[in-house]
Amino acid sequence: MKTFLGIDWGGTYIKAAVLDSKGKIYNKKVFASEELREKKVFIRTLKNFVASVQKFKLKGIGIGAPGIINIRRGFIYYLPNIPGWKNFPLKTILEKELKLPVFIDNDANVFALAEARLGAAKDVERAIFLTLGTGLGGAVIFNGRILEGEVSASEVGHVPLSIDGKLCGCGAKGCIETFVGNRYLLERYTHLKSNKGKASEVKEIFERAQAGEPEALIVWKEFSVALGKFLAGMINIFNPQKIVFGGGVSKAFSIFKPLVWQVIKKQAMWPQAKGVKLVRAKLKNAGVIGAALLAKENIGK
Ligand SMILES: [Zn+2]
Secondary structure, three states, X not given: OOEEEEEEEOOOEEEEEEEEOOOOEEEEXXXXXXXXOOHHHHHHHXXXXXXXXXXXXXXXXXXXXXXXXXXXXXXXXXXXXXXXXXXXXXXXXXXXXXXXXXXXXXXXXXXXXXXHHHOOOOOOOOEEXXXXXXXXXXXXXXXXXXXXXXXXXXXXXXXXXXOOOOEOOOOOEOEOHHHHOHHHHHHHHHHXXXXXXXXXXXXXXXXXXXXXXXXXXXXXXXXXXXXXXXXXXXXXXXXXXXXXXXXXXXXXXXXXXXXXXXXXXXXXXXXXXXXXXXXXXXXOOHHHHHHHHHHHHHHOO
């Protein structure tokens, strides 16, 4: 049996797990990201974990990191929500310390890889993956492979949707993320309620929409128009067979799916959109599974 270490590096938790090539988890540990913020501590913790699972004879390590990565060199350009990790050659350093091959990619690509091989899109060759949360992450699987250049992800969240628009976390204006990101939905909802009712989580806007509250329904309607327009563009380019929705906001899938679909039908070119299915992500541990698959597929090359 070949085993790999998959690391799902998130803003709140870092999950590390030993998996086989079919995604079965043998050993898993969760760390608070805050405690591993220092590079030295991060590397030492990983080294200790690898030592503790020595009996599995790991073949390699895969890491899904929350930021902009040079995937060929395993070099971190920066992690937007984790300060102190600018321009850092993580792969080179970890390989020296751990004596194992290490592969690093953006977390959205790693999630897409897991869902494409073992989850919601395992039966298709072309799919678009969205992680709806604080921001909008995403990836494209084209002809069975992650679409990528030298720099990690398809930064789908930063496709502009308006000529001007709100300032985005990336420093530009009018990105799709400013229409569908968590923060913007909450802001819009508060505005619509004229401060007479607040929601502290997107989940509440979902529940209130389900109960028929007009302001909550408007939020999802606007969200769906923006997301549908954006997806129509993606469909026109990539002719996907599936669009897979993951991330916290995808819990509202039952509300926004029909609305998004209406917009796609109007906006996309019909031969390109023909047969495309909108589905929810399937895997529970996509982060660690995808990271392990990243190592497996790179070693197998
Ligand atoms: Zn942006």
